[in-house]
Amino acid sequence: MAPSSETLTAERILEATEEVLRRHGPAKATVVDVARALGVSHGSVYRHFRTKAALREAVTKRWLDRTSLELAGIAAERDRDPEQRLRAWLRSLFDAKRRKAGQDPELFATYMVLTRESGQAVPEHIADLTAQLTDIVRAGLDAGTFTASDPAVTARAVFHATGRFHDPCYAEEWAAPGVEAEFEALVDLVARGLRAGH
Template sequence: MAPETLTPERILAATEDVLRRHGPAKATVVDVARALGVSHGSVYRHFRTKAALRGAVTKRWLDRTTARLAEVVAADEPPAVKLRHWLSTLFEAKRHKAGDDPELFATYSVLTGEQNDVVDAHIAELTSQLTAILQQGVACGEFDISDLPATARAVFEATAHFHDPVYAPEWSRPDAGPAFDAVVSLVVRGIVACRPGVS
């Protein structure tokens, strides 16, 4: 049987496995190449440096959440409902990542600290999604917002306690859900237009 073609996706999947086993401090490109049964030069043909590989695997990890959130943006829901849905999907995605595989979450917390450009692009994409939801609300008269990008950023920062990894140890607390609901309700009340029946 012919050997499987070496693709960036295969390299990134192997890199994630290596990171899970060895952690970010000890994982090397040689370890990734060994896991794939290729030379480290073959890996470098796809990712020119170790930093580029780590940046790509970090982006891949973050993009899983972004893709789920994009589905919410495209959903056929009233904007206020969609905003709550988007924020709860973000919170649940982060909470599951932290709780389901704590070692890998800790690894990626280290990597995101190293990959400022990747993280900045991720946050820009998330706030762009928020802006799209807010724009939908303004267009149908449900939201009263004068500066969409600034408001999207404010919503993102106001809910940071429920998606910034620094707060991960608190996400499993019994009061985390009610606290999240209270913050989201406050945020939504702050942007809805003053008309009956919208909450």
């Protein structure tokens, strides 16, 4: 039996949209396709997302939020040394992005298109990630392990310096021979640069 519009939730719509995007790609996926996948009218989908652009923005945000949530736990680990938190956070960011690119290449390619047309989802994602990094840098300053004049500026510098290992435009390089050694070398360099007394 097809679900009624009363049982239709935004989350169910986003799940269906992700499947439709995986099958058809962003150029061919329509709100009608999403509604058909859910067994409802396209008007039911529009009651939750007023436009196709709003639906695409929401599905992009949902995709990005998964990474943010995964990393937030590491950033909040107060019982771990700040340098170890920083290393674990950067490692998890690289692994999460690489996993998305490698395990579901069709959907990853779709999200590359969606993030380029995104309104606020990408800037909000970057702001969230740099806020998490800022917390780690600030913890390092408080513990006397890191030195930095401004934790937020330093966090943004670390984020941009490590971009090759999380910016999707570099995804083709993430499986290249030697990429692990290059990642570890960069993280070591960043950690050394942050240590107090250097």
